[in-house]
Amino acid sequence: MEEQSRYDAKLTRILRAAAAVFAEKGYHRATIRDISAATGVSLSGLYYYVRSKDELLYLIQRQCFETILESLDSELCDVTDPERRLGLLIGNHLRFFASNMSEMKVLSHEADALSGDYAKEITDQKREYSATVSDLLGALAPQARSVDLRRATFSLFGMMNWIYTWYRPDRDGPVNVLATEMTHLFLRGFAPGVQDGGSRYTNLR
Amino acid sequence: MEEQSRYDAKLTRILRAAAAVFAEKGYHRATIRDISAATGVSLSGLYYYVRSKDELLYLIQRQCFETILESLDSELCDVTDPERRLGLLIGNHLRFFASNMSEMKVLSHEADALSGDYAKEITDQKREYSATVSDLLGALAPQARSVDLRRATFSLFGMMNWIYTWYRPDRDGPVNVLATEMTHLFLRGFAPGVQDGGSRYTNLR
């Protein structure tokens, strides 16, 4: 069990509410007063938990990345087949995205909002994640040049991250279906006539 | 030839500089004073050409959409094969994107920044563009359900629009190569072992 002090619990609550506010209004248009209203904590009371508005954004993005990378490791560690690994990665990314829409929208959309040491740290995590995907695609296509891998890697990230602009589970179907379809799209293409003769990958954990 | 008055020319110049500023700092963090500095026009002088900061963003996005939709029509009008049509659409989108990075980054990234009538008009153009893509994919896969088409449509937009976060021609190759690779990725998938037996589509105009 995670032991969490009263302090940690309230900080977590603040971060969640702040993510929702940032997601709705955008980081720069959102105000500390908005977050104060959303949490019920007074304006100056927030500064007991957080040094600045920047740190608030940093903590949201940091925890987001930590969780998703940790979850990814635990999914991939005992799978070797490259297609299965890609399927699991896409599933992991999209499931986490859909379960934490606000946080992931903030992570995707406010990437440039941070600066200084905060930005450096988040950028490093992003580079690590990108390298993981690139390596995975490299295992899938050993003859591909690195520039091809780069283009494919970010095409995949584009497909996945863009969902914050359009995806709503009630209208667009459950996440696992989305993950399956996106994996199929990325691996086999938008091939309508071709029925799948048994897929070698799964997005489910 | 386009006849352009002194007034129109200066407005165009302002819009271009404003797009660059918005692209670099983000709409809400950018200030009218930044745009004043970038154009050399005084702070209050800008208001002779533009009613408000909102209108500035609106004019940038509007002209962007108009150009891209007009250019698309002229490319697709005499082509019927669905795969060729998709190739041309992707090529048109990416070429325009790369040639007008600032404007297209603003269009992609600041979609929620507008409100009221401005937002409504831009949203309508966006819906029209999405419907075009969705119809095109429907022609490519007549048996697909509308929810599948929607997922595929926005997956494609995600791939294309995300490039503002990573693509640089000097490092990642010319746009036409990017367009070819993305079209192939979308239609056939990341199929490394399979050599292409003569593609039926082209991204070139």
Add this chain to the structure above:
DNA sequence: ATCAGGTTCGAACGAGCGTCCGAACGGCAA
């Protein structure tokens, strides 16, 4: 030279922002 009208600008206004400070609160050990 004079005038009119399109264009430009310096200076200011009111509002809203992130942040800080000092006092007050509350529960627990002595």
Add this chain to the structure above:
DNA sequence: TTGCCGTTCGGACGCTCGTTCGAACCTGAT
């Protein structure tokens, strides 16, 4: 009860923002 310390908050400060206003400028026609 007293005193301490982690926690909370009202109120304010200094700054920057978008926008406005009236005067000055420039140019071409009379």
